[in-house]
Amino acid sequence: xxxxxxxxxxxxxxxxxxxxxxxxxxxxxxxxxxxxxxxxxxxxxxxxxxxxxxxxxxxxxxxxxxxxxxxxxxxxxxxxxxxxxxxxxxxxxxxxxxxxxxxxxxxxxxxxxxxxxxxxxxxxxxxxxx
Amino acid sequence: xxxxxxxxxxxxxxxxxxxxxxxxxxxxxxxxxxxxxxxxxxxxxxxxxxxxxxxxxxxxxxxxxxxxxxxxxxxxxxxxxxxxxxxxxxxxxxxxxxxxxxxxxxxxxxxxxxxxxxxxxxxxxxxxxxxxxxxxxxxxxxxxxxxxxxxxxxxxxxxxxxxxxxxxxxxxxxxxxxxxxxxxxxxxxxxxxxxxxxxxxxxxxxxxxxxxxxxxxxxxxxxxxxxxxxxxxxxxxxxxxxxxxxxxxx
Numbered sequence: 001x002x003x004x005x006x007x008x009x010x011x012x013x014x015x016x017x018x019x020x021x022x023x024x025x026x027x028x029x030x031x032x033x034x035x036x037x038x039x040x041x042x043x044x045x046x047x048x049x050x051x052x053x054x055x056x057x058x059x060x061x062x063x064x065x066x067x068x069x070x071x072x073x074x075x076x077x078x079x080x081x082x083x084x085x086x087x088x089x090x091x092x093x094x095x096x097x098x099x100x101x102x103x104x105x106x107x108x109x110x111x112x113x114x115x116x117x118x119x120x121x122x123x124x125x126x127x128x129x130x
Numbered sequence: 131x132x133x134x135x136x137x138x139x140x141x142x143x144x145x146x147x148x149x150x151x152x153x154x155x156x157x158x159x160x161x162x163x164x165x166x167x168x169x170x171x172x173x174x175x176x177x178x179x180x181x182x183x184x185x186x187x188x189x190x191x192x193x194x195x196x197x198x199x200x201x202x203x204x205x206x207x208x209x210x211x212x213x214x215x216x217x218x219x220x221x222x223x224x225x226x227x228x229x230x231x232x233x234x235x236x237x238x239x240x241x242x243x244x245x246x247x248x249x250x251x252x253x254x255x256x257x258x259x260x261x262x263x264x265x266x267x268x269x270x271x272x273x274x275x276x277x278x279x280x281x282x283x284x285x286x287x288x289x290x291x292x293x294x295x296x297x298x299x300x301x302x303x304x305x306x307x308x309x310x311x312x313x314x315x316x317x318x319x320x321x322x323x324x325x326x327x328x329x330x331x332x333x334x335x336x337x338x339x340x341x342x343x344x345x346x347x348x349x350x351x352x353x354x355x356x357x358x359x360x361x362x363x364x365x366x367x368x369x370x371x372x373x374x375x376x377x378x379x380x
Contacts, residue, residue: 013154021148021150116306125153128147130146
């Protein structure tokens with residue numbers, strides 16, 4: 001995807017907040033990246049580590065990524081399904097196409113197929129600063 | 131003065147760790163310009179349609195054919211996105227349709243700021259009056275354009291028969307956020323192992339509400355469905371108003 005530009009966007013938000021709060025140093029940045037966002041975590045972390053070296057404010061910042069589990073929805077009964085509880089075989093990055101190829105059915109009604117419900121969020125959650 | 135060590139630091143003390151709760155999208159800057167674009171389109175009474183596909187799926191050809199079939203039902207203009215060259219805009223202008231070209235100079239997708247620039251270029255080209263529909267033809271790419279709201283009212287994703295029917299399964303993000311899925315180059319169906327059923331099933335597994343059209347801009351097959359879609363869009367001016375208001379509050 002475009003992880004580098006996402007991290008650039010992240011840094012400009014962090015810098016703006018830091019200057020509003022007269023912080024000298026950012027120590028931790030917490031982001032939430034949904035399972036269907038298409039973001040490649042390794043590339044995101046790599047971009048963060050590379051770009052922070054050029055930023056005095058962020059040089060010592062630690063990146064924390066919250067990764068919510070996949071939420072799914074039944075195409076027939078409409079009920080929500082917790083993808084992790086259903087033990088769907090997700091490994092590494094999750095792509096909605098996997099739902100289809102695995103042919104999983106809704107655990108509530110047993111008939112409907114499952115499709116992604118939300119999970120495309122890419123959010124800045126918290127900034128810890130000094 | 132800092133009350134921990136007595137240094138001259140002003141408040142907040144340099145020893146204080148402060149935790150800020152933010153909860154804001156990393157694409158917030160783009161999304162905010164996109165909202166402005168949408169308002170701009172609404173103000174001039176135009177519906178914007180974002181066309182997304184891989185390179186060569188037939189976006190420009192579909193628009194050329196649309197221009198040929200037009201018989202006064204609606205008017206349209208095109209904002210063309212490409213990495214380089216004016217070629218697509220020239221093709222559209224040759225059909226008598228107002229078009230402007232945005233070249234990204236390397237970027238693989240359009241973002242809301244580029245489209246904002248395109249809107250103003252287009253207004254210069256149009257002079258007075260505005261079309262009912264404005265197409266934004268994205269850079270040919272089935273990956274990155276999906277993440278960027280441009281301020282469009284409808285998003286159309288296209289796959290051509292030679293690309294293969296596995297595309298919705300392999301590029302799900304482009305299908306998740308789209309309103310309409312158009313399968314193009316249907317005249318080539320006899321020569322390729324493209325399963326329409328598989329393509330539609332995969333697209334609906336990701337996005338159950340997505341509409342589907344199959345067509346060939348070359349032979350004209352299925353074009354009436356496309357023209358009907360555009361006609362109903364051109365008459366549909368206020369549908370997304372409530373949604374926009376909600377976004378503004380948030």
